[in-house]
Amino acid sequence: MTWLITGGAGYIGAHVVRAMTAAGERAVVYDDLSTGVAxxxxxxxxxxxxxxxxxxxxxxxxxDHAVTGVVHLAAKKQVGExxxxxxxxxxxxxxxxxxxxxxxxxxQVPAFVFSSSAAVYGMPDVDLVSEETPCAPLSPYGExxxxxxxxxxxxxxxxxxxxxxxxxxxxxxxxxxxxADTGVFNLVPMVFEKLTExxxxxxxxxxxxxxxxxxxxDYIHVVDLAEAHVAAARVLRSSPGRDLTLNIGxxxxxxxxxxxxxxxxxxxxxxxxxxxxxxxxxxxxxxASADRAAAELGWKARLDVQDMITSAWEGWVRLHPEAVRT
Ligand code: WQD
Numbered sequence: 258m259t260w261l262i263t264g265g266a267g268y269i270g271a272h273v274v275r276a277m278t279a280a281g282e283r284a285v286v287y288d289d290l291s292t293g294v295a296x297x298x299x300x301x302x303x304x305x306x307x308x309x310x311x312x313x314x315x316x317x318x319x320x321d322h323a324v325t326g327v328v329h330l331a332a333k334k335q336v337g338e339x340x341x342x343x344x345x346x347x348x349x350x351x352x353x354x355x356x357x358x359x360x361x362x363x364x365q366v367p368a369f370v371f372s373s374s375a376a377v378y379g380m381p382d383v384d385l386v387s388e389e390t391p392c393a394p395l396s397p398y399g400e401x402x403x404x405x406x407x408x409x410x411x412x413x414x415x416x417x418x419x420x421x422x423x424x425x426x427x428x429x430x431x432x433x434x435x436x437a438d439t440g441v442f443n444l445v446p447m448v449f450e451k452l453t454e455x456x457x458x459x460x461x462x463x464x465x466x467x468x469x470x471x472x473x474x475d476y477i478h479v480v481d482l483a484e485a486h487v488a489a490a491r492v493l494r495s496s497p498g499r500d501l502t503l504n505i506g507x508x509x510x511x512x513x514x515x516x517x518x519x520x521x522x523x524x525x526x527x528x529x530x531x532x533x534x535x536x537x538x539x540x541x542x543x544x545a546s547a548d549r550a551a552a553e554l555g556w557k558a559r560l561d562v563q564d565m566i567t568s569a570w571e572g573w574v575r576l577h578p579e580a581v582r583t
Contacts, residue, residue, distance in 0.1 A: 288331060
């Protein structure tokens with residue numbers, strides 16, 4: 258099959274492109290390069306520069322490349338920014354998806370994998386979040402992902418498009434230094450940044466109802482996440498009309514304090530963190546039940562937090578050589 262990978266020049270998308278081509282699938286990248294980087298697209302994979310709001314360009318791309326499946330990752334993904342600019346997020350993430358689904362159904366593309374997020378759950382009050390846990394997003398970003406799932410599912414039901422919404426938990430790591438996340442918006446790069454500045458990493462609150470008082474998350478290596486897309490693509494190919502919603506996590510909780518300890522150890526630092534006030538809207542614990550993905554896709558994460566930190570650090574040092582002190 259030929260898969261159109263929107264957002265394929267982004268951090269996660271570039272990993273999905275590599276996993277798909279390594280699995281023998283043909284890939285075409287569609288990316289507006291607003292945050293994506295053309296150099297992340299491997300040689301031999303066509304790159305179409307365009308917006309998901311551009312119906313004409315999408316239709317032409319689907320036809321020109323005889324696309325038979327879509328993996329849709331192109332989206333805005335900063336929670337804080339979404340609070341400031343909700344209309345922008347709804348336009349990019351919901352209207353962009355609607356326009357894309359319109360083109361996909363008109364071209365009779367049979368399979369669609371949608372990049373969703375654990376942000377759809379909001380503040381879950383359970384030990385392990387299953388796909389049945391009620392969705393109550395806390396930010397416009399999370400709302401656009403939930404609305405996106407609805408759009409995808411409704412389109413599948415109406416047209417027979419096989420769909421999978423993958424709810425990513427906390428993504429980290431890289432397949433190689435050149436593919437590392439360049440944004441500094443999540444815990445791992447934010448700790449790297451502090452260590453590089455020779456400052457203490459920050460813990461946003463240590464009075465949560467968790468074993469060490471800091472928030473607990475389910476960190477997943479981007480290479481494992483990319484493999485989940487390949488597995489989903491294969492399931493959709495062989496089951497027209499399928500409608501999957503799956504958590505993509507490891508099912509293991511790691512606290513902020515544990516992450517910082519491990520980052521210190523991996524990077525050769527010894528910087529105790531500084532506890533600062535809570536960041537508004539952070540849930541105490543968000544850890545996936547990964548059972549459904551295992552059952553439906555035969556997929557399971559293989560890499561651990563050590564792998565994530567080591568590979569992310571190699572990418573960080575490539576961009577910030579001053580991070581390594583002699
Ligand atoms: C993790 C934990 C922070 C930085 C968000 C989105 C989610 C997904 C991933 C997607 C939290 C704490 C962080 C720091 C800290 N986005 N922290 N000190 O908030 O779980 O998830 O990003 O596209 O949808 O909601 O991830 O990495 O920002 O934070 O204590 O310097 O680390 O409070 O508990 P989060 P995160």
